[in-house]
Amino acid sequence: MDVLLKVLKQLRLPPELQPLKKELKKLLKEKRSVKVCSTEDEELIAKIKAETIKLNKNNVTRTQAYYDYYQEYPEIHWSFLAHMVSRNAGWNMTDLRGEFLSRILNGEEQKAFFAFLERGNWLIFQDVYPQLLLYREWKRTRKNRFHLLADFHVSTFMEVVWNHYLQSKDVEVLTYGLIINEQNYIQNRVMNDSVFQKKVVDTLEFKLQDYLAFNHILFPYMQDGNVSLKGDTVHQFQHVEARIxxxxxxxxxxxxxxxxxxxxxxxxxxxxxxxxxxxxxxFNDIQDKVPGSAYTAKLQGCHLKNASSRLYSPQLLAVWDTFDHEPAQEEEWCKDWRILYLLKEEEAAGKGKIEADYCQSLEGLELAALAKKVISTFT
Structure with missing residues (x-):
């Protein structure tokens, strides 16, 4: 992020974001504290914490929570984006016990990768869902209580962004703000965590993300009666700037x-x-073959060869138990107001063509699984 900030210092902040600069600079200089002013505030905080814990049980519950929230508040675009990205996180989790990766990674490696994915998924939800519930409260009462974010250890950056949204209704700035926040929030807590560094980030498998298909985000949609895919592929996943x-x-x-x-x-x-x-x-969520049996090539692009059984892709709750998380580290990630420049820094979206790359990755995984079988035969 230091390199990014050096680049941002050369930019001009758009006039519409100048008020955010003033507020963020002010709040960063102050010693932030919880400003609970009433019993009503205390009750609201307790209610939000309880609801967040309840819905943050696993990837399935939090993914549904994002979707339900978007149905209620469709102006909060980020919630639908989070729903679709969280679906992908769940698919990656079950891939670890599915047709290919269960043959490529041993049991301990599977558990380490799952803990890595689950921790990031859990952390983001416990940080962002109180924000969404405070917006729900604002919709109900028209009373701004975003100062209470301090009690949830949410970054000062997001207090400023939410206050701006309540005034401007600029959904793009809010969405970009939430993206910037979530990726910075998990950087030290997950990506730079010493255990995850050793067991996941520094491993050959993680460095070969492209090959293992962990970095594709897929958005299924109906087209001409069939399900097509659009999305994109992230590279250099360990870098916060790339993820933003x-x-x-x-x-x-x-x-x-x-x-x-x-x-x-x-x-x-x-x-x-x-x-x-x-x-x-x-794909099928039931194994069509006896577990542990020899694997034979099935794929031709994203289609099965004649008489081949479907690829095993289990349901998440069938293969992973509920994960017990340590409390999130309390740390303010935002140290420099110049991060605000990222709220208007545009990225070319491209056309979202992903299907061919995804199919190629599946074939690569199949080849890796077959190679693993051959190697194990001679060792």
Whole structure:
């Protein structure tokens, strides 16, 4: 982020964001504290904490919570983006116990990768959902209580962004603000965590993300009676700047011309964590073959060869138990007001073409699984 800030210092802040600069500079200089003014505030904080804990049980519950919130408040675009990205996180989690990665990674590696994905998913939800519930309270009462974000240890940056949104209704600035916040929030807590660094980030498998298909974000949608895919691929996932720019591109892709088709697909298909949710012709959440049996090549692009059984993609709750999380580290990530420049830094979204790359990654995973079988035969 230091390199990014050096670049941002050379830019000019748009006039409409000048009030955010003034407020953020002021708040960063102050010693921030919780400003609970009434019993009503205390009751609201307790209610929000309880609801957040209840819905943050696992990837399935939090993914549904994002969707339900968007249905209630469609002006909060980020919630639908979070719903679709969280679906992808669930698919990646179940891939670890699915057809290919269960053959490529050993049991301990699978658990380490799951803990990495689950921790990031959990952390983002426990940070952002109180923000969403405070917006719900504002809609109900028209009383701004975003000063209470301090009690949830949410960054000062987001207090400023939410206050701006209440005045401007600039949904793009709010969405970009939430993207910037979430990626900075998990940087030290996940990406730079010493345990995850050793067991995940520094491993060969993580460095070969492109090959393992962990970095594709897919948005299924109906087209001509079939489910098609759009989305994008992130590179250099360990760098916060890359993830922020990627998040912006995903937002632009998702809220493009096919937005309604993606929304219709999401409404018709409940999230289970199985890739059968979108491509039942290729994936099945029940193993068609005896577990541990020899694997033979099945794929030709994103289609099965004649008489081949479907790829195993289990439902998440069938293969992963509820994960017990340590409390989130209390730390203010925002140290420099110049991060505000990222609120208006545009990223070219591209056309969101992903299907061919995704199919190629599946074939690569199949080859890796077959190679693993051959290597194990001679060791």
């Amino acid at each position: 720019r990627f998040g912006k591109k995903l937002y632009q892709i998702l809220f493009s011309s096919e937005k309604n088709q993606v929304k219709h697909w999401a409404a018709a298909n409940q999230h289970t964590g199985s890739r059968k949710d979108y491509w039942s012709h290729l």
